Amino acid sequence: MCGRFALTQAPIVVEEHFAASGVDAFPPRYNIAPTQPIMVVGPAPTREAGSNLPLRHAFLVRWGFIPGWVKDVKQFPMLINARSETAAEKASFRAAMRHRRVLIPASGFYEWRKLPGKRTQPYWIRPRHGGVFAFGGLIETYSEPGGSEIDTGAILTTAATGELAAIHDRAPVVVMPEDYTRWLDCITQEPRDVSDIMRPIQPDFFEAIPVSDKVNKVANVGPDLQDKVAEPPVTPRASVKRDDQLSLF
Structure with a gap:
């Protein structure tokens, strides 16, 4: 899954990579x-x-997807991820998969490996050759009871590959540059037409760097979060089947 990520490239780099306007505000x-x-x-x-x-x-959108049919957001779980294998059928994501697919620029993401006891080891996971890339994402505009609107989003996930699979069984969907146009085409490309884009990434695409637990605190926002620390002993993880969302959705 993906619960924290980073975008650290200069706006001009992101702008050129995505051929997008409006990037200079981020x-x-x-x-x-x-x-x-x-x-x-x-x-x-x-x-x-x-x-x-x-x-x-x-x-900009708020990270935390709210389907348009939700009546009370306080009673609805925060959907930060959407399982790519079932998003086209799930009530929460079905409409967005058909009509509102987006790219989410990133430099990498953080994931936590469970250690014996209650401890975890965070990793900074980035493309092996650096640079900016794109998560596959979904957005929805939610109309609040008072009449205001908020744009919300979620990151699609798929099976983890390579060394990431030893850390967590899920990873974000990565949309390759050659697929950007097709992924964003919600007029002629239905979910079944872009299902191949949501395949697990090549095993050697990412590298996982152990980092300190400073990333656990949202208030910590400096580049030192990505400094490498000593690698903890590696214990193979058992294969686990799980869903990123409650089965209701």
Whole structure:
């Protein structure tokens, strides 16, 4: 799954990678947590064929998906992740999978490996060759009872591969650059047409770096969160089948 991530590249790097406008409003962040604003990239609102305008546009949503049919958000669990294998059928995500797929720019994410007892070891997980990349994401605009609206989002997950599988059985869906246009095309590309994009990433795409438990606190936001610490002893994890969300959804 994905419960914390970072986007640390300069805005110009993100802008060029995604061919997106609006990126300059987002400073680097080292510890992005649920309920906070996150950057998502979608198709540009208006763009004619042959135009020099950016292909895409970046904007903010709250990390924590709220389906449009929810009546009382206080009684609804926070959906920060959506299981890619079932999102197209789940009531919470079905409409967004069809109509509101987005890219979520990231430099990497954090994951915790369970150790004996109640201890955990956090890891900073990034592309082996560095750079910015994209999670597959879903968004929904929720209309509050008072009439105001809030844009919300979730990160899709899939099976972990390579060394990540020893840390956690799930990992974020990574959308490769050659698939950006097809993923964002919610007019001609139905969920079944983009299911191949949500496949597990190549086993050698990421590297996992052990880091200190300072990342556990949302208030810690400096680059030192990604400093490497001594690797703890590795104990193979048993294979676990689990769902990122309650079965109700």
